[in-house]
Amino acid sequence: MISTVADLLEQFKKYALSKIELDDKDINHTVAIGDNFEGLTAELLNKAVFKDLNLKMVERSFIYNDSGVMSNELDCILVVGDGQRMSFANRYKYHIKDVIAVIQVKKNLYANDIDDSHQNLHSIINVSEPRDAEPFVGRLHRDAYKLLTGKEIPSKERRERFTDREDILYHYLMMEAFHPLRIVIGYYGYTTEYGLREGFVKKLEEISKNGPVRGYSPGSFPNLFICGNSTIIKNNGMPMGIPLTDEEFYFHILTSSNGKPMYHLLELIWTRLSYKFGISSDIFGDDFDIETSHPFISCKERKIDEDNWGWEFLYHPMTRKQLSIPLVPTPWEPTEIDCNKYSILNVLLQVGTVNINSDEQFLKFIESEKLDAQKIIKELSDAKLVYVDEGKMGLLVDLLHTVFTPDGKVFAGENKSGEMTSYFSKQILNQPKNE
Structure with missing residues (x-):
């Protein structure tokens, strides 16, 4: 409009x-x-x-x-x-x-x-x-x-x-x-x-x-x-x-x-x-x-x-x-995440914030899955899904939505203004119809 x-x-x-x-x-x-x-x-x-x-x-x-x-x-x-x-x-x-x-x-x-x-x-x-x-x-x-x-x-x-x-x-x-x-x-x-x-x-x-x-x-x-x-x-x-x-x-x-x-x-x-x-x-x-x-x-x-x-x-x-050189808008896209990132986001959705330096459950999860904590937190931060301030990690998005696609992939993103809904609705409409 x-x-x-x-x-x-x-x-x-x-x-x-x-x-x-x-x-x-x-x-x-x-x-x-x-x-x-x-x-x-x-x-x-x-x-x-x-x-x-x-x-x-x-x-x-x-x-x-x-x-x-x-x-x-x-x-x-x-x-x-x-x-x-x-x-x-x-x-x-x-x-x-x-x-x-x-x-x-x-x-x-x-x-x-x-x-x-x-x-x-x-x-x-x-x-x-x-x-x-x-x-x-x-x-x-x-x-x-x-x-x-x-x-x-x-x-x-x-x-x-x-x-x-x-x-x-x-x-x-x-x-x-x-x-x-x-x-x-x-x-x-x-x-x-x-x-x-x-x-x-x-x-x-x-x-x-x-x-x-x-x-x-x-x-x-x-x-x-x-x-x-x-x-x-x-x-x-x-x-x-x-x-x-x-x-x-x-x-x-x-x-x-x-x-x-x-x-x-x-x-x-x-x-x-x-x-x-x-x-x-x-x-x-x-x-x-x-x-x-x-x-x-x-x-x-x-x-x-x-x-x-x-x-x-x-x-x-x-x-x-x-x-x-003409300016071209950058398409909005959700972030593809793995099961470990999904688990972290799901916990944050429930508890609000997690102390990444002292929370026992978080540290145990990182150790059990053999994860690089700094790497996974940076990737989530770069995707604008989480923030870290004074050692506390929380969700940066207001309305987190996750979507599991038929090919087994998982995506996460903001849906406060319908971003995720619009994106995947268009994906469905653009799919080729079966003959």
Whole structure:
């Protein structure tokens, strides 16, 4: 479903842009031109959201919090319910808790426009307050944490033993789940993914040439930049999620792609709406293929002084030729397991967690079957079926399903959104019929 709607939005966008160019070719007034593109963006998003949720797209409005702090004027906001009219002006303000997404609109998106949009959307972070959080934030935070770290979200008691890195990542993802989506849409500007990447990096280098600059941490970057047909996507697990690595710059904070910008826009907004309103994951269809993107910017935390931390960024340069190779989604597949892995998963399903260093039954099982414990645990962890934290192993999937096939093989995987059900239903449908 999401791909079908995204294709319709792409067609509508092309039609609307051609009409704007035809009707307004003689208009040179900046505000009037801006109104056209903000209106187009609002119309696109109105077509992208669900009915009966009291959602609306508003233009030229503000966000406020319980302390009375106000954001900058914002181009387009996706909100729930009605706002408050501001005195002596035809403008409205909306409480931060009622804001789903904020979109900064540019006719042309070049380096200075990227930074201008960044600054404008950063005012939303200044308005956000933890007491404004809603219950869905915790669910979104948990799923993103699991996706990026490969671990279950920790208890308060476990967090007291966090390393600095673990603490920074935990709170970074908490705020990412808490803040409204921040999106930049430029209808023209850089004509290639290569140009967008180079322009973004050169501007970031210019800004930070004299050292760390406040307001340019991973959390400050918008969730999505769209420039024509190219995109820069934040990797925060909401929903885009490339796991952390063992490399020095371990966190792929930004990736890029060419094509399907409306798909990425919908994926962000629909994911947030599905968590907030409890909408079934059926809206995304039964295609669980994993979208791929190009590595762009990685980062690592760095201690500046006794009380402050900053971030270092690493650019992953790619040539025009490398970026021209079409991105192909990675098919979702379950993991084939043997009887020993099946036994371990089945025990975890019953008891929750097992101490791999001291649990007598686990150690006896490993010894009796003559298994390499480290090897089998690593394979289960690499398959995203289990996690290990402080010596305790538990299930990483929310709804584990195992399937025994007629040829004697055993498969395991997540079925929270129907992944296993869909995969094997398709396998059955694709089997050749007996003559």
